[in-house]
Amino acid sequence: MEFQFDHEREQRTGVPEAVFCTHKSAAQIDAILAAARVGGHRLLLTRLDAGRHAALTATAGLDYDPLSGTAILGAQSLLSREGIGIVAAGTSDMPVAREAARTLAFSGWQAPVIADVGVAGLWRLTSRLDDIRRWKVVIAVAGMEGALFSVVAGLVAAPVIAVPTSVGYGVAAGGTTALHAALASCAPGVVVVNIDNGFGAATAAIKMLNAAGRQDIPSSRA
Incomplete structure (x- = not known):
């Protein structure tokens, strides 16, 4: 067998396992889905492009979102958080923002997306600041020069998870310029994930709020 499920990952880390589909063949993904169905397990698949999805032989019960390249096998979570x-x-x-939103939804988090609010x-x-300031964690997704990260972090109290994207011309360099802008931000409270990593941003946000809600964190005081 070419794969092993990590069914205890959510219990161990607070976030469930996901299947990264890049470089996997349709046959390999079919085998993973078949094993999950036999075991009655839900699955989140990321980076599943339309061509590879079309090549799958059994898509029953698979909720596929072509914009984000994500698919969810099994019942939808109640969005209670x-x-x-x-x-x-x-x-x-939006493809990266949707990947983050779908990852959050898989784990039961209702995460609104406010789109097209770049600094140009x-x-x-600013017209949406009242809504944004209600959130405990903000995921900011931007390419080009990545100015959105610092602007948002300078206006809200919540931590900002910056997701640089590969969107942009020439010297945007496939997201490297936005990545450097996020890393060099003068606004405190910006943390950064890799280029186009909406999944990583979502799981980081979940872990932040899970940790904030824990009651069993030991005190450092004697």
């Missing part, structure tokens, strides 16, 4: 929200600089950043039209962002 709140506190995480997503802002996307432009419509071109700053009024679009």
